[in-house]
Amino acid sequence: MSQALHHEELPVCDVVGIGFGPSNLALAIAVTEHNARRGSAEATTAVFLERQPKFGWHRGMLLDDATMQVSFLKDLVTLRDPTSEYSFLCYLQSKNRLMDFINHKSVYPLRVEFHDYLEWAAAKVDDLVQYGHEVIAVEPVTVDGQVIFLDVTVQAGPELKRYRARNLVCATGLRPSLPDGLTASDRIWHNRDLLHRVGELADTLPERFVVIGAGQSAAEVTAFLHTEFPSAEVCGVFSRYGYSPADDSSFANRIFDPEAVGEYFTAPQSTKQLMLDYHANTNYSVVDGDLIADLYGRVYQEKVLGKERLRLFNLSRLTEVVETPTTVRVSVRSLVTGELTALDADVMICATGYQPADPFALLGDAGRYVRRDELGRPLVERDYRVEADPELQCGIYLQGGTEHTHGITSSLLSNTAVRAGEILGSVIARRGAALPALRLATT
């Protein structure tokens, strides 16, 4: 027998989830619904570990007027089970807003409203979540050369705790990406922290902001600063010619369908790349059309009034950033003329996108069983379980970080409900039990 089992007897969970954003929240709901249907004899035991002190979904960008980039029907459950009581519609009903929402005639809720929905749903499965629990390590528990459990170490305030898993589900989300050589500071922010930091400017009168990037985040931040600081200049810097619209037209939108995941998964590598290249503009470096019109309206109005404080440096690159005690000096080079412009700003906000968090940084020794492709990326099966050496008897599932195997929905909400059903279906099927109620998600 293993030493680990001798020195410590921990209860074993079928599922230990790392991170509790929308992806693992959807899974917690799927588990709860399954257990309610099947009763305790067939229950799937689960715990979800979240480092934030309470539920939060990109709180730093929860701008009052920002809307969702996805239909409310792509909520946590509806595409898996349209009768679920965890749907956005049930949330609206519970808030007495169903009729008002229908009359609003938009399928895109406000982000603050969707956040409230997510919090409402998270509260309903609170028994499965531990907040303020940061996973810091994962260790294999080995018996006769076979890894039969994975032990998860958590920092919970001053305490270290352990959980024992038959299956791990990593859903640790995205981490902010800054231009090479830059680190966040008092005057250099990533947009992820916008609302957490903007209060620092309360007693100051900022004169200029520089916003880097031309994606949805950059456009939202630019509009927000322009509104909130009416005496400040806001300079947008990006290498495109202009903000470009997100392609949300009907045929292109099918790239987010559950069927597209299967097609992407089975396609040869060259076709995968083709799909990403053709349809990157459904998601990356693009902006909602209404927001583009709003920003253009502001620029035009200022031109008419002769007071231009929203300045766009298109076809331009950042060349140098120097912080002084009082400003950040941002040097911008025109890609047309080569001309350099120095912009002294109070704050530079990098809306320069995200990278998936690397769950393997946490896996430690357990990571050596995971098979990888020639680029070092994990090989992942259709059910989101990583391919591993046979000694690893436990499952490691990924929600996020699978764009190379499952396509563009990997880091998005579109497929969250279905993916959660597929992962739970896989956990249960591998344990030997059938799961008829999840068939919708797994066919």
Ligand SMILES: Cc1cc2nc3c(=O)[nH]c(=O)nc-3n(C[C@H](O)[C@H](O)[C@H](O)COP(=O)(O)OP(=O)(O)OC[C@H]3O[C@@H](n4cnc5c(N)ncnc54)[C@H](O)[C@@H]3O)c2cc1C
């Ligand atoms: C501002 C913004 C708006 C967006 N809007 C949309 C949209 O409208 N539609 C859409 O489809 N997509 C949108 N996205 C994409 C976004 O990735 C998804 O909406 C969603 O957040 C993915 O959920 P997730 O649970 O996989 O990851 P996340 O929401 O990032 O959640 C990951 C969680 O893991 C926790 N965590 C990380 N490491 C640990 C650890 N070691 N221990 C414990 N907990 C940990 C984090 O604290 C976090 O709560 C948006 C992204 C941003 C940044």
Ligand SMILES: NC(=O)c1ccc[n+]([C@@H]2O[C@H](COP(=O)([O-])OP(=O)(O)OC[C@H]3O[C@@H](n4cnc5c(N)ncnc54)[C@H](OP(=O)(O)O)[C@@H]3O)[C@@H](O)[C@H]2O)c1
């Ligand atoms: N309301 C909402 O629902 C909402 C709000 C914000 C974000 N989001 C979502 O969040 C995701 C990410 O969007 P995002 O706008 O944060 O990121 P993004 O789409 O990846 O855009 C990043 C931008 O930064 C630029 N950039 C990247 N690296 C750079 C560098 N080193 N120097 C200069 N510029 C650089 C990119 O340039 P190029 O143009 O050259 O590529 C691009 O314009 C998307 O899914 C988006 O829909 C949703």
